[in-house]
Amino acid sequence: MESTKESIHVKISSEIAKNIITGQYSNCSLPTEMELSSHYSVSRNSVREALKILASKGLLCSKQKAGTKVTPRSEWNFLDPQLYEWFSELPEMEGVIAKFIRMQKLLIPEACADAALNATGEQRVQLSRVFQAFSTHIRESENDLLSSKPLLSSFYRTLFIASNNELFSPYAKILDILFHSKDYQLSQPTINTLEIYQKIYDSIMIADEMSARKAARKLFN
Structure with a gap:
């Protein structure tokens, strides 16, 4: 009851x-x-x-x-994920979402750098599993955007968690919600961009903060 x-x-x-x-x-x-x-x-x-x-x-x-x-x-x-969960597809939220998308250019590189520094061994193993699934999919189904979204979303969610930065938690949840929104426009991952994701992943695995940040910034060039 x-x-x-x-x-x-x-x-x-x-x-x-x-x-x-x-x-x-x-x-x-x-x-x-x-x-x-x-x-x-x-x-x-x-x-x-x-x-x-x-x-x-x-x-x-x-x-x-x-x-x-x-x-x-x-x-x-606007950092409350539930607002996006409820209303991400309302026209009145489009401006807020557009601003959030622009913030990704700042947030994701720093999350990658923090993950390189702070990820636990268990988190690196989990990131490895998620990245391998994502990279395999892109190599085999490069043009399948619909099935790419949940895999890329999982990669970012795992990455944000691995940053162990409490301030990134709401951003990770919002990004995950937007990835699953039917109106969220996602740049199609390709074999070429996969090289960047590979560099991010490799940098995190060897705890190279600067390389992880630098590689992530290339996603938004």
């Missing part, structure tokens, strides 16, 4: 968040808990819990006597 109750909170918070992101509550005010409870046909406690979820993501703030308000867009937590 608790699981069902929790799913109600998440569902309501998702619906309210969508209305916020698409500008339905553009006047910065939000319906009251009673109004939301009536609209969604749920208890006020369920609404209250849903609003707490949205407040934790920076979309809402509550002040005594002022009620619950929609916060300015500049205060939203």
Whole structure:
């Protein structure tokens, strides 16, 4: 029963968040808990819990006597992966996603450098397994973008984890979500770019921080 109750909170918070992101509550005010409870046909406690979820993501703030308000867009937590999981395909998120994609030029080289420095032996073994699967696929099915996406996503996710840099965790989750979005445009990995990935992988395996960073930057030239 608790699981069902929790799913109600998440569902309501998702619906309210969508209305916020698409500008339905553009006047910065939000319906009251009673109004939301009536609209969604749920208890006020369920609404209250849903609003707490949205407040934790920076979309809402509550002040005594002022009620619950929609916060300015500049205060939203765009490093919260759940926002992308819910709404990565909304037109209103396209600008945010485009900015995130540009940030990859900075994030991925540093994640590679940190992985070269910090990856454990077990993580290097896992990265090796993932890279071998990815590289084999590219050699055998270079033009199959659809099946390349999950393999490349797995490589990046494993790489970010191997960086052991806590600050990269939300970026890794967001990138993984975007990779699985049908509208996310991914540069087709080719035999030529595979040489770059091979250099990244080799550099991480021998703990060569500078070479890993330098190789990763070539992905975005």
